[in-house]
Amino acid sequence: MSPERDLYSGLIRLHILHHAVKEPIYGLGVMEELGRHGYKLSAGTLYPILHRMEKTGYLQSQTEREGKSSRRVYTATTAGKRALAKAKVKVKELFGELFEEE
Amino acid sequence: MSPERDLYSGLIRLHILHHAVKEPIYGLGVMEELGRHGYKLSAGTLYPILHRMEKTGYLQSQTEREGKSSRRVYTATTAGKRALAKAKVKVKELFGELFEEE
DNA sequence: ACTTCGATATCGAAATACGATATAGTTCAA
DNA sequence: TTGAACTATATCGTATTTCGATATCGAAGT
Numbered sequence: 001m002s003p004e005r006d007l008y009s010g011l012i013r014l015h016i017l018h019h020a021v022k023e024p025i026y027g028l029g030v031m032e033e034l035g036r037h038g039y040k041l042s043a044g045t046l047y048p049i050l051h052r053m054e055k056t057g058y059l060q061s062q063t064e065r066e067g068k069s070s071r072r073v074y075t076a077t078t079a080g081k082r083a084l085a086k087a088k089v090k091v092k093e094l095f096g097e098l099f100e101e102e
Numbered sequence: 103m104s105p106e107r108d109l110y111s112g113l114i115r116l117h118i119l120h121h122a123v124k125e126p127i128y129g130l131g132v133m134e135e136l137g138r139h140g141y142k143l144s145a146g147t148l149y150p151i152l153h154r155m156e157k158t159g160y161l162q163s164q165t166e167r168e169g170k171s172s173r174r175v176y177t178a179t180t181a182g183k184r185a186l187a188k189a190k191v192k193v194k195e196l197f198g199e200l201f202e203e204e
Numbered sequence: 205a206c207t208t209c210g211a212t213a214t215c216g217a218a219a220t221a222c223g224a225t226a227t228a229g230t231t232c233a234a
Numbered sequence: 235t236t237g238a239a240c241t242a243t244a245t246c247g248t249a250t251t252t253c254g255a256t257a258t259c260g261a262a263g264t
Contacts, residue, residue, distance in 0.1 A: 005252080006158075006220090007119070007189045010112030011196050017109070018200055028211055037195055045253050047212060052251085056108075069211065069260050087109050088200050093139055094113050095197045098120055098190050107221080108251090130242055147222050149243060154220080171229050171241065 012039055013049065017084045020059055020076040027072065050074060058083055114141055115151065119186045122161055122178040129174065152176060160185055
């Protein structure tokens with residue numbers, strides 16, 4: 001529906017990976033965090049993204065039962081950290097190009 | 103094949119859009135430029151991207167016949183420039199998060 | 205009981221990715 | 235002057251991804 005999504009899909013994953021490196025994350029929490037950054041995506045989009053990032057090997061999950069109900073909590077794997085480190089170089093390059101002086 | 107592609111797909115489009123705003127671009131030229139940034143993508147991936155960005159309304163094209171053979175040359179539309187401006191804000195935000203001090 | 209809420213999962217049609225393959229004009233050496 | 239090498243773009247087919255809609259399930263109100 002939104003044609004801008006194409007431009008942002010990678011950025012969204014990098015946001016997710018970055019947060020997963022810093023601390024454990026979970027689905028709805030990520031949705032809210034992304035919403036704060038102006039990315040509107042539904043649960044039907046986000047959860048499959050997390051599943052795939054786990055299948056790819058960037059994230060690992062475990063079901064947490066903290067008193068209340070259960071949450072599937074994700075943290076970044078070593079491969080995820082490596083992928084983020086590489087991607088940061090790319091983001092830096094893009095940033096440099098986009099905001100360079102004439 | 104490369105699972106990192108997921109992380110970069112948006113970055114690639116932003117590179118393309120950025121260049122199309124600065125000057126006219128064409129398929130193989132973009133491929134080489136992206137290659138210089140370490141993005142390896144085949145013609146079968148790139149051309150459909152350009153087609154879609156045109157269909158979306160970010161780019162407009164015309165066939166140029168500069169003496170030699172012909173090239174389909176793309177430039178950014180007003181909508182494309184607007185989309186890039188918006189995306190730049192997002193990239194800046196991501197950059198800030200990824201490279202913030204602790 | 206019933207609804208709302210937090211949380212996750214899955215379905216299905218449409219769109220996208222990408223290697224492989226096709227097409228076509230130019231150049232240039234044999 | 236045939237044909238190999240190169241420039242340039244397009245399309246096909248399988249697999250994957252997107253994303254709204256829908257489903258599930260337990261907590262907590264009321």
